[in-house]
Amino acid sequence: xxxxxxxxxxxxxxxxxxxxxxxxxxxxxxxxxxxxxxxxxxxxxxxxxxxxxxxxxxxxxxxxxxxxxxxxxxxxxxxxxxxxxxxxxxxxxxxxxxxxxxxxxxxxxxxxxxxxxxxxxxxxxxxxxxxxxxxxxxxxxxxxxxxxxxxxxxxxxxxxxxxxxxxxxxxxxxxxxxxxxxxxxxxxxxxxxxxxxxxxxxxxxxxxxxxxxxxxxxxxxxxxxxxxxxxxxxxxxxxxxxxxxxxxxxxxxxxxxxxxxxxxxxxxxxxxxxxxxxxxxxxxxxxxxxxxxxxxxxxxxxxxxxxxxxxxxxxxxxxxxxxxxxxxxxxxxxxxxxxxxxxxxxxxxxxxxxxxxxxxxxxxxxxxxxxxxxxxxxxxxxxxxxxx
Amino acid sequence: xxxxxxxxxxxxxxxxxxxxxxxxxxxxxxxxxxxxxxxxxxxxxxxxxxxxxxxxxxxxxxxxxxxxxxxxxxxxxxxxxxxxxxxxxxxxxxxxxxxxxxxxxxxxxxxxxxxxxxxxxxxxxxxxxxxxxxxxxxxxxxxxxxxxxx
Numbered sequence: 001x002x003x004x005x006x007x008x009x010x011x012x013x014x015x016x017x018x019x020x021x022x023x024x025x026x027x028x029x030x031x032x033x034x035x036x037x038x039x040x041x042x043x044x045x046x047x048x049x050x051x052x053x054x055x056x057x058x059x060x061x062x063x064x065x066x067x068x069x070x071x072x073x074x075x076x077x078x079x080x081x082x083x084x085x086x087x088x089x090x091x092x093x094x095x096x097x098x099x100x101x102x103x104x105x106x107x108x109x110x111x112x113x114x115x116x117x118x119x120x121x122x123x124x125x126x127x128x129x130x131x132x133x134x135x136x137x138x139x140x141x142x143x144x145x146x147x148x149x150x151x152x153x154x155x156x157x158x159x160x161x162x163x164x165x166x167x168x169x170x171x172x173x174x175x176x177x178x179x180x181x182x183x184x185x186x187x188x189x190x191x192x193x194x195x196x197x198x199x200x201x202x203x204x205x206x207x208x209x210x211x212x213x214x215x216x217x218x219x220x221x222x223x224x225x226x227x228x229x230x231x232x233x234x235x236x237x238x239x240x241x242x243x244x245x246x247x248x249x250x251x252x253x254x255x256x257x258x259x260x261x262x263x264x265x266x267x268x269x270x271x272x273x274x275x276x277x278x279x280x281x282x283x284x285x286x287x288x289x290x291x292x293x294x295x296x297x298x299x300x301x302x303x304x305x306x307x308x309x310x311x312x313x314x315x316x317x318x319x320x321x322x323x324x325x326x327x328x329x330x331x332x333x334x335x336x337x338x339x340x341x342x343x344x345x346x347x348x349x350x351x352x353x354x355x356x357x358x359x360x361x362x363x364x365x366x367x368x369x370x371x372x373x374x375x376x377x378x379x380x381x382x383x384x385x386x387x388x
Numbered sequence: 389x390x391x392x393x394x395x396x397x398x399x400x401x402x403x404x405x406x407x408x409x410x411x412x413x414x415x416x417x418x419x420x421x422x423x424x425x426x427x428x429x430x431x432x433x434x435x436x437x438x439x440x441x442x443x444x445x446x447x448x449x450x451x452x453x454x455x456x457x458x459x460x461x462x463x464x465x466x467x468x469x470x471x472x473x474x475x476x477x478x479x480x481x482x483x484x485x486x487x488x489x490x491x492x493x494x495x496x497x498x499x500x501x502x503x504x505x506x507x508x509x510x511x512x513x514x515x516x517x518x519x520x521x522x523x524x525x526x527x528x529x530x531x532x533x534x535x536x537x538x
Contacts, residue, residue: 121477122477122479122480137444139412139413139415139418140444140499140500141488141500142410142412142413143409143410143411143412143481143524143530144486144488144500144501144502144530144532145474145479145480145481145482145485145486145488145502146474146479146488146500147474147479147480148474148477148479150474151472151474151479151488154472154474155470155472155488155489155490155500156470158470158471158472159469159470159490162470162513204475204476205473205475205476206474206475206476207472207473207474207475208472208473208475208485208508209472209473210472213476253450259500261490261498261499261500262443262444262497262498266469266470266490
């Protein structure tokens with residue numbers, strides 16, 4: 001394999017079922033979704049030569065290699081920053097293929113995040129000050145009762161709400177749309193279970209005045225994997241190739257994941273604005289080139305902030321953009337068409353990338369017509385996927 | 389209306405309840421902050437060469453890259469920047485939801501803390517506040533805030 005620049009593409013996606021109790025190990029979930037993604041691509045598992053996951057994924061690379069029978073691994077790496085960097089896995093895989101370092105890169109994220117541990121509960125021990133999580137400043141939150149992802153998110157989101165007059169009712173509209181999308185997606189945990197704005201307003205406060213229960217993503221068990229190879233090779237494989245037109249990340253000075261209170265203006269999301277600038281410069285594309293978007297939605301305010309940061313509407317306008325129906329199926333920019341992390345499952349954002357792939361292929365259950373380009377964002381990283 | 393957990397000691401007649409608040413997680417680069425808090429002092433870290441304040445504490449100045457630092461006593465005055473009430477689950481170590489707030493200090497940087505002696509509904513952005521200390525498990529103290537006395 002010569003080290004010349006090669007365009008990269010997604011050739012396969014795979015997933016386990018999404019549940020609240022998988023009944024098997026995280027490594028088994030990782031192996032099952034990886035095998036499914038490689039089968040989807042039509043690539044034998046022994047051919048994997050690059051592997052990427054999150055810093056906080058519990059499955060060992062070698063353990064997974066031993067399940068899949070990987071014969072010679074050329075590269076392995078992990079991405080810090082939890083879900084905020086989910087799309088950075090695509091960026092790394094793209095770069096490895098572009099550089100001719102790897103030919104078959106496997107991305108996976110698998111977890112028993114509901115049955116084995118609880119992401120939503122106080123993290124008094126779990127993810128304290130360890131390096132690599134991107135959340136080193138959590139130790140400045142714990143003694144003050146800010147101990148859960150919902151509280152960390154809310155301390156910044158409340159500033160955004162103050163600045164632009166956003167209410168919890170405005171946030172509820174994001175949730176209602178996503179649950180509507182999940183309701184027609186048989187893979188979603190909330191399949192057949194749409195909600196009304198009234199249901200949202202009747203759900204209990206998690207963090208007042210920002211998040212109710214129905215503003216929060218799920219805690220899920222499951223795994224999702226993605227296979228990246230060269231665009232040329234992908235054209236000869238089983239599925240329609242999904243070209244990675246561009247992918248990048250941005251971590252501006254003094255920005256960190258979630259306990260992010262030290263940069264200049266907490267009503268803004270400088271990491272998403274930086275990612276947008278870099279991604280549009282890299283690809284020569286603009287917001288109006290996208291037919292839809294998959295936006296990291298651990299909590300509803302993140303969807304509003306990213307819609308603004310990626311230029312789909314002006315600052316402070318996202319609440320009206322949502323209210324006017326733009327992000328629904330049939331709207332000008334359908335968002336999180338699988339139901340997102342709120343409606344489908346919380347596999348740390350990787351299930352949202354898989355939905356973008358299905359939409360470009362034209363095989364999604366909630367298919368958007370004529371999808372040429374999809375923007376995928378996880379806040380600190382983004383990618384543009386297109387028909388290859 | 390929410391009445392936040394009152395951190396002031398119980399009357400002398402009752403046995404003072406043991407603090408249940410989590411003790412701070414102390415790292416080598418932030419030891420100075422928590423040791424001062426134990427003595428009831430609110431301090432910050434400044435570059436000993438160029439004078440730049442920095443928070444969270446760190447071993448190098450991002451402006452001039454000096455590793456010389458000085459610990460200085462802060463005014464203890466600031467303004468409320470953002471504030472929330474964690475309802476569910478109840479934070480570990482609290483019997484009632486505390487007001488958690490990001491405070492903008494007079495010295496020009498922010499930190500996360502709690503707000504007391506003001507009902508949640510009456511908190512406003514820019515409200516002037518002053519520091520005092522609340523006890524934690526293990527005989528430590530952490531800086532918390534209340535509306536500034538006129």
